[in-house]
Amino acid sequence: EVQLVESGGGLVQPGASLKLSCVASGFTFSDYWMSWVRQTPGKTMEWIGDIKYDGSYTNYAPSLKNRFTISRDNAKSTLYLQMSNVRSEDTATYYCTRERVAPDYWGQGVMVTVSS
Amino acid sequence: DVQMTQSPSYLAASPGESVSISCKASKSISNNLAWYQEKPGKANKLLIHSGSTLQSGTPSRFSGSGSGTDFTLTIRSLEFEDFAVYYCQQYNEYPLTFGSGTKLEIK
Numbered sequence: 001e002v003q004l005v006e007s008g009g010g011l012v013q014p015g016a017s018l019k020l021s022c023v024a025s026g027f028t029f030s031d032y033w034m035s036w037v038r039q040t041p042g043k044t045m046e047w048i049g050d051i052k053y054d055g056s057y058t059n060y061a062p063s064l065k066n067r068f069t070i071s072r073d074n075a076k077s078t079l080y081l082q083m084s085n086v087r088s089e090d091t092a093t094y095y096c097t098r099e100r101v102a103p104d105y106w107g108q109g110v111m112v113t114v115s116s
Numbered sequence: 117d118v119q120m121t122q123s124p125s126y127l128a129a130s131p132g133e134s135v136s137i138s139c140k141a142s143k144s145i146s147n148n149l150a151w152y153q154e155k156p157g158k159a160n161k162l163l164i165h166s167g168s169t170l171q172s173g174t175p176s177r178f179s180g181s182g183s184g185t186d187f188t189l190t191i192r193s194l195e196f197e198d199f200a201v202y203y204c205q206q207y208n209e210y211p212l213t214f215g216s217g218t219k220l221e222i223k
Contacts, residue, residue, distance in 0.1 A: 004159070035212075045203055045214035061211040062117075095160070102150035102207050104171065106160040 002026040004096050004107035011113045012086055022079040022096030022107055029077035030054070033099040036070060036081045038092040039109070046092075048081065050099055086114045118142055118206050122215025128223040131194050137218045139187045139204035147183045148208035154201040154217075163202075164189065196222075 008020040022034075035050035049060035051070045058070050069082040079096050091114045097103035119142035129135045139149065147167035152160045162171045164180040167187060177192045191198055199222050204215040 043201075043217055045205070045217070047205075047212040047214070049211075059210050102148075102162060102165040102205065103212075104162045104165070108157075108159050 002098065002105045004098065004105060006094060006096055006107045006110035009094065009110035009112045011115060013116050014087060014114055015085055017082070017084045018086060018112065020081040020083070020094055020096075020110060020112070022081075024077045024079065024096075024098070027098070029072075030074040034070075034072060034079045035097050035099050035103060036068075036079075037095045037097055037103070037106075038090075039095070040089075040092045048094075051079070083112075086112075088114050090114050117211055118145060118209060118213050120204055120206055120213050120215040122204055122218055125216060125218060127218055127220045129194055129220065130223045131196055133194050134190065134192045135194065135220065136191075137189045137202055137204075137220075139182075139189070139215050141185045141187075141206055144184045145206045145208035148206060149180075149182070149187050150205045150207060151178075151180055151189045152203045152205065154203065160203075191220075194220075 003025045006022045012018050032053055033050050036048040038046050049070050051058045055072050067084050071080045093109040093111050095109045096107045098105040121140045123138050149167045151164040153163055154160050163174045163178050168180040179190045181188050199220050202218045
């Protein structure tokens, strides 16, 4: 059974950094592109970016490219999202997804709240 | 970015009825469109990809149609488990973009 479990969220102050993790199981992690998607409190879905199966290439939403970095550790079947200089508008639930044609499996998400 | 306009935002129907949800892209995305179902406490579920291809495990009462800019998700003979929020997403070009969602509620 494919499982994606995010962690690392919580309350963070504006301007701080935060690193989210997503542990994958039930499939060969190193065979798949992976991505991060977030959903705002108003329920807007926003794609953040994705990473090639070997970690050699990434794509980002232009508005987030300068502050967010996606990486992976295939030996640990883990996907990461490094968030820097966070802002109140980064408050959202963050999901990791497996990409196959379209994102076909999603984690249950982790909440990030940016507030002082 | 490709803008995805999804409608209606809210839909009320009764079990057994059929409903349709529309998703319009601001430019052609070929058939590179997916539909997702969101339910509280559950991971989002991919229902349909490539505009009309049912993902494994998706009940046959779900169907997708369209290509280019206009797409439709149809659910026939609604069952209680179908009442949820539905999103479309284009994956034709980066950045991937989503529709604003349709909340399907029991009438």
